[in-house]
Amino acid sequence: MARFLVTGGAGYVGSHAVLALVERGDEVVVIDDLRQGHREAIPPGVELIVADLADRRRLGEVFAAWKFDGILHFAALSLVAESMRQPLRYMAENVSNTLWLAEEAVRARCLRFVLSSTAALFGYPAGEPMHEGSRLDPVSAYGESKLMAERGLEWADRVHGLRSASLRYFNAAGADPQGRLGEDHNPETHLIPLAINAALGLGPELTVFGTDYDTPDGTCIRDYVHVTDLVDAHLRVLDVLGQDRSARYNVGNGNGYSVRQVIEAVERAGGRPVPWRSGPRRPGDPAMLVASNTLLRRDTGWEPGHSSLADIVRTAWDWRSRHPHGYRA
Numbered sequence: 001m002a003r004f005l006v007t008g009g010a011g012y013v014g015s016h017a018v019l020a021l022v023e024r025g026d027e028v029v030v031i032d033d034l035r036q037g038h039r040e041a042i043p044p045g046v047e048l049i050v051a052d053l054a055d056r057r058r059l060g061e062v063f064a065a066w067k068f069d070g071i072l073h074f075a076a077l078s079l080v081a082e083s084m085r086q087p088l089r090y091m092a093e094n095v096s097n098t099l100w101l102a103e104e105a106v107r108a109r110c111l112r113f114v115l116s117s118t119a120a121l122f123g124y125p126a127g128e129p130m131h132e133g134s135r136l137d138p139v140s141a142y143g144e145s146k147l148m149a150e151r152g153l154e155w156a157d158r159v160h161g162l163r164s165a166s167l168r169y170f171n172a173a174g175a176d177p178q179g180r181l182g183e184d185h186n187p188e189t190h191l192i193p194l195a196i197n198a199a200l201g202l203g204p205e206l207t208v209f210g211t212d213y214d215t216p217d218g219t220c221i222r223d224y225v226h227v228t229d230l231v232d233a234h235l236r237v238l239d240v241l242g243q244d245r246s247a248r249y250n251v252g253n254g255n256g257y258s259v260r261q262v263i264e265a266v267e268r269a270g271g272r273p274v275p276w277r278s279g280p281r282r283p284g285d286p287a288m289l290v291a292s293n294t295l296l297r298r299d300t301g302w303e304p305g306h307s308s309l310a311d312i313v314r315t316a317w318d319w320r321s322r323h324p325h326g327y328r329a
């Protein structure tokens with residue numbers, strides 16, 4: 001049994017990771033300020049510390065109270081559009097929270113660190129799948145903030161031996177297949193939950209951000225990866241970090257789907273139409289982001305268990321239709 005510190009463990013991806021760690025018998029301590037996280041998403045037996053990561057005194061107390069075998073750092077500001085309105089806040093908060101956390105980890109000699117990074121650090125790719133060596137050129141302040149955080153961790157490795165894995169998430173989607181957890185953001189900005197809400201009459205009609213992209217149907221193409229598979233990648237890279245080296249991996253299915261294809265998948269899953277209209281492009285959105293996941297597969301044996309869009313959308317639909325108001329009962 002190992003003990004892990006999970007920041008943002010009450011949030012969407014973080015809560016699925018906490019559940020997976022608990023299920024395999026590990027002990028988990030969560031730090032979450034509950035700005036986006038939900039107390040209800042934390043399984044029984046898990047210690048939840050409600051604190052802001054910027055509160056370094058509190059962070060120091062946490063490291064003094066427990067000895068950790070590794071850190072999974074999910075907590076961050078993570079909205080591309082918001083980052084284009086508040087770039088300095090995004091960079092200041094995401095970078096400083098990551099680096100002070102890393103410093104505490106080094107001080108406590110906890111030398112395994114997994115960072116939730118993002119495909120948004122690749123910028124405007126030329127259309128082919130992104131691999132780990134593809135050019136880094138963020139076109140949003142969010143992407144830039146994660147690139148800066150990754151680079152800080154590289155220095156922590158060089159100087160202090162902190163072994164980190166930066167996982168560049170493509171589009172996390174779906175929900176726990178057993179229906180225990182789901183995606184509940186406030187405000188919700190992500191495509192799949194918004195399309196489901198529109199179909200269920202729980203939200204307004206969907207606005208498609210741009211129908212004039214240079215893609216087959218004119219809408220943006222993204223690589224949707226099931227949250228359970230994304231979490232599985234975290235558990236596997238923890239083992240790679242045990243082999244004493246830092247790494248960066250793209251985590252995606254390797255298949256791209258357009259916004260229109262997502263709408264059709266939601267309509268099939270729910271058996272009803274998704275009301276939508278065309279809107280302008282959203283600043284910071286590349287036309288296409290698809291992962292090459294060869295390196296992750298090769299190094300860790302990772303294999304997505306829910307690679308079809310239908311499967312991903314189905315689990316999201318099931319959770320939302322059973323929890324129309326999210327975690328609020």
Ligand code: UDP
Pocket residue numbers: 080170171189190191192194206207208209210220221222259282285
């Ligand atoms: N999108 C959209 N309408 C929405 C939300 C998203 O057309 O209301 C598009 C967005 O432009 C992008 C894709 O859906 O091409 C996925 O966006 P999301 O915000 O879910 O994830 P991101 O790609 O920003 O991580």
